[in-house]
Amino acid sequence: MGNADITLRHIARRRPGDIARVFVPERRSVEVLGWVDSQVTKLERRLDKALRLRVGGELRVLHVEFCFALRDDVPDQVFEYLGFLFTALRAEAKGAPVPPIESVAVVLSGRRQRLPAVGARRTAWPGRRFSGTHFRIDAVYQRTVAELRARGSVFWLVFAPLARDATAAAMREVVEEIHARAATGEERLELYNALLVMAAIDPWGHHLLEELAMLFDDRETEKELLRRIPVIREMIVEAERQAAQRAEKRAEKRGEKRGEKRGEKRGEKRGEKRGEQKGAQKAIAELLGRLFVRRVGRRPTAEEERSIVERALAIGPGEVEDALLDLDVDALVRWLAEPIRRREPPKGAGRARS
Template identity: 65%
Template sequence: MAPPPGVDAVYQRTVAELRARGSVLWLVFAPLARDATAAALREVVAEIHAEAKAAAERAELYTALLVTAAIDPWGHNLRKELIDMVEDKEEGLLRRTPIIGEMIIEAERRGELRGELRGELRGEERAQEAIAELLGRLFARRIGRRPTADEARLILERARANGPGEVTDALLDLEGEALVRWLAEPIRHA
């Protein structure tokens, strides 16, 4: 779809085309370029740093650069790298810019929360795997074979519904076909 007359579709341009326009203002659209990369944005940040002499002007340009990076029509996902590049070049300028500083702090907080959540989920997954392995081995000793995929799933479902203790008791108390029948019975939730 072509843009309306008089509207420049900067997201259809390359970083080189934007740089060739000769103004640092056009560089704020670089994250929208179809060929945006971390290396290209590093050059853009250096160019803005060199050509915009006042810290306030650089802060405004970097703010616009980060806003366009958040739009990300091509899925480049360069915003975090871009923040790091600017912070390295400007030694905390973004953090001192009220709205951007708040955005960075919020993004870091969300990232930490996601990291904690991922860690918790990984820990829970490992615990589930350990329980499944232990109960599967116990099943194998009682029945004389490893549980099928369906049986392993049922063992885990029972352990989740009523706790591993109930499953362990059944695996220790029941033998052979009685254990297989128990496993096939509907799960009663505790």
């Protein structure tokens, strides 16, 4: 997962209690004892994924996987890590039983349809009773901003840009809440960093990275500190570039040009002319496209549709209409694939029709 994985593991390391409380059954007291860190897990090189807990007075272990998407190999990864984790815990137990382990996959993006609440990696033979492992699935990107806020921690607020109902207004509230609740300036910057990284994933097409970058314009000190992080600097610069491009496109659509009114009027006329031309081309594509369907029995491909419009502009819609009516199907398809010869009708076209 690259930047997202590194960022989330870093802030999770600082806020283990915020993670544990969400996945522990309600009304059970929970005490965080620390992260599992042993010589065995160092072989797997993922130390920040298992928490030692005391839940209702009993030892427990919580294993958390941050997943960009619920790919087919995620169950394999969970099962594989559990093997390393169980080996590490057993080596440390010195004859005591290994504490129960709960695995959770926190999913950041994927399909629009609801993901299941539980995943599994089956290792048993077909037809035999289940053996392997089950794990919980927490699809944070399918939750609402309110649901994430209800988890009661600024840690879960960084996932707000992933929420299905995330908006620019909601992001303003989230930034204000992080600013108010972060314990230190360093922690606040880390949470802003994570917020921007999550916005870059953008599973719903909200385009909130640009909005968040602009929010930091009002916080110049924090923005400059964020810019010192190479990845975040690139995100902010890219968001600003996209914002400028969108503003330019909006201005072009409205026919607005900077400068004197005369320039603006010329821009408006050019915009109107372009709009009329596009409208005419669309009408040609629709009318001649329907004629193509009647003759060939299928819709034209994108290339064929482009060729129809270009030929209509080059030699006139009437000539193209003649070709569509007069040429046999194979000749018509070949003609549309040939280079355009201006003012030259296709062979066989233009014959009198009864």
